[in-house]
Amino acid sequence: MFFSRSLLSRLLLLAAALLAAWPAAAARRDPDRLPPTRIRDLHYGDVLFYYFQGNEFEALTRLNAYEYWNRIPHHEHEAQLLLGGLYLGLGLHNEAGARFEKLLTPDVPAGVRNRAWYYLAQIWYDRGYLDRAEHALRQIQGRLPGSLEPEREHLLANVLIRQGHYDEAVQLLSHWRGPPDWMAYAQFNLGVALVREGRTAEADAHLTAVGKLKSRDPEMLALRDRANLALGFAYLQAGQPALARPALERVRLEGPFSNKALLGVGWADAQLGDYRAALVPWLELRGRSLLDAAVQESYLAVPYAYAQLKANAESAQNYEQALSSYAAENHDLDLSIARVRSGSMLESLLGDEQASRSGWFWQLANVPDAPESRYLYPILAGHDFQEGLKNYRDLNFLSRTLGVWADSMDAFANMIDTRQHAYAERLPRVDALLASGIADRMQHQRDELESRLNDIERQQDVAALGSSDERAHWAMIGRLEAALATAPNDEANNALRERLRLVKGVLYFRLNDAFRARVWQERRTIKDLDLALHEAQERWIRVDRARKSVPTNTGDFAARVAALRTRIDTLQARLDATEKKQNEYLVRLAVGELEEQKQRVATYEVQARFALASMYDRAANGQAAVAKPAAPAAPAEGKP
Secondary structure, three states: OOOOOHHHHHHHHHHHHHHHOOHHHHOOOOOOOOOOOOOOOHHHHHHHHHHHOOOHHHHHHHHHHHHHOOOOHHHHHHHHHHHHHHHHHOOOHHHHHHHHHHHOOOOOOHHHHHHHHHHHHHHHHHHOOHHHHHHHHHOOOOOOOOOHHHHHHHHHHHHHHHOOOHHHHHHHHHOOOOOHHHHHHHHHHHHHHHHHOOOHHHHHHHHHHHHOOOOOOHHHHHHHHHHHHHHHHHHHHOOOHHHHHHHHHOOOOOOOOHHHHHHHHHHHHHHOOOHHHHHHHHHHHHOOOOOOHHHHHHHHHHHHHHHHOOOHHHHHHHHHHHHHHHHHHHHHHHHHHHHHHOOOHHHHHHHHHHHOOOOOOOOOOOOOOOOOHHHOHHHHOOHHHHHHHHHHHHHHHHHHHHHHHHHHHHHHHHHHHHHHHHHHHHHHHHHHHHHHOHHHHHHHHHHHHHHHHHHHHHHOOHHHHOOHHHHHHHHHHHHHHHHHHOOOOOHHHHHHHHHHHHHHHHHHHHHHHHHHHHHHHHHHHHHHHHHHHHHHHHHHHHHHHHHHHHHHHHHHHHHHHHHHHHHHHHHHHHHHHHHHHHHHHHHHHHHHHHHHHHHHHHHHHHHHHHHHHHHHHHHHOOOOOOOOOOOOOOOOOOOO
């Protein structure tokens, strides 16, 4: 059973179901369905914004920060579930599992709790924590709905097999019914486990059932080949070549396991004494890539068969060719080991993929076109190397992220310096303004204006609120009245006085008619002035407070930025050291694989030299005996 990204989606759906199943909502919602979510905290919406963009690391960082600052009080349970899913996506399975387990309380309905335990068991099984996986599966009460129940039994059987509890696994699988592909994997793993226990006869039924599957699915075809190969080599190692040959012949000639099958068929014929028949598959192998261990062994098997057939010339010639091929391969392996140790392997492997999505679900998509790549296919496909490469890549990602954060700290420091310089430049002007008392003077002027308006209103001085032209005319009338007051009382002067009285009356009528409106307008203007003065006073107070608080705030920010920069530098140093160790670990794995291949080639080379020397020695002494190469090894067990 392969654990894929779909499980994360199922876990997140389960998280929603768990939230819906909380006591407050259990009476209103179906716990098996995704409930609607209403965002009540802006910061939680910010987290979801980055999450649905696929930026899980940014979402995780912000979610942890907002949780620390208590910015998402209305989404506490949702945040914990989302954190578990995000930790899982980044490969932090212990942290994810611990968070999910804390949420599986008795308050959660049994159906939802059972599914949660099942998904947790999948997590622990995939990471190799078999005891935790079994514990999680044992927590399930009753049966899971639909297809989950046979999947649960299959998972439990795999856990038991990998723990060595074969009898219990056999008993469980004997009554198990599930999809055909799941059944095939279950029988295969059980058969291989029984072979490793030396119970080949019991394993035969399981492996044969898988080895005779009818399918067009490439995955099932590969599994069928592996089952036949495992059964065939088990019988070869048990000294039963007649039973091994039918199983090995069922392996496809063009499949990924054809080389081992051809080698095994040849050894079955050889053990049966039919060396001429053994030459057919072994000579076929001779034309294939020497990278494969089965092909390397065929270089010894072919001359061995010729020697058994008394064809000593052909045998010697093939031994010489084997020595030449082994020497060339040994040289290429030395060059590849040197290139891996130079440190260029990981950069070649990651290439442009360093900037792509990180986390647990990332897989190496393309193998670089390098001389050492062709030797490293087995280890590159291995679980240990893949997980180590993910860890190295994530460390690299974290290192780049810390670099970005360090640049941000520099930017913050520059902002603080700019603020300090601006404060120093503006401080003299601010101090001069604060010492000028202009606010008090403006308030005094406002009070004088209100007092004057009160006097005008009380005295009904209608001319005081007139326009500039009206006030000029009113003043002119006053001067004319003063002049006519001292003039003689004759007919001409009296006529002028009458005309002046009429003009004054008309002007007074206009001023008096507009007086109340003008008083109201002036009162309104004073109110607007009060609002402006009030705002000015508040700003005055804020400026005064800022004058006193800015140095303190700037110093606090500078101290925080300096502390964060120191922490980032410390983390960067730790990351660099860890990244170096991880690089060395991956290099050791790769070099170990190459040296193992080199050792195998060297062993074959020694066998070839010994066999050739023995042949020449016995030929010189008139004898005919040939050293037999080592028997083939059994193929490795496949993972469910």
